Amino acid sequence: MNNKFIKRNPTTNFIAKLEDDVVGVILCGYDGRRGYFDLLSLNNRFVYGERM
Numbered sequence: 001m002n003n004k005f006i007k008r009n010p011t012t013n014f015i016a017k018l019e020d021d022v023v024g025v026i027l028c029g030y031d032g033r034r035g036y037f038d039l040l041s042l043n044n045r046f047v048y049g050e051r052m
Helices: 003-008
Strands: 013-018 021-030 035-042
Touching: 003 021
Parallel strands: none
Antiparallel strands: 013 021, 021 035
16 A cells, blocks of 8 residues: 555545554545445454453
8 A cells, every 4th residue: 555545535544543552444445436445454452352
């Protein structure tokens, strides 16, 4: 993933945080006709319940 994607879709990307930790990110895009999820990434510490 590079900065071109972020620049092309600046309002469709989200970061999930808990206090100062990044829990996950979702990168979404829009090509002028359709919207799509491009990437979903989760921090393993939260997936397996270390801090939940």
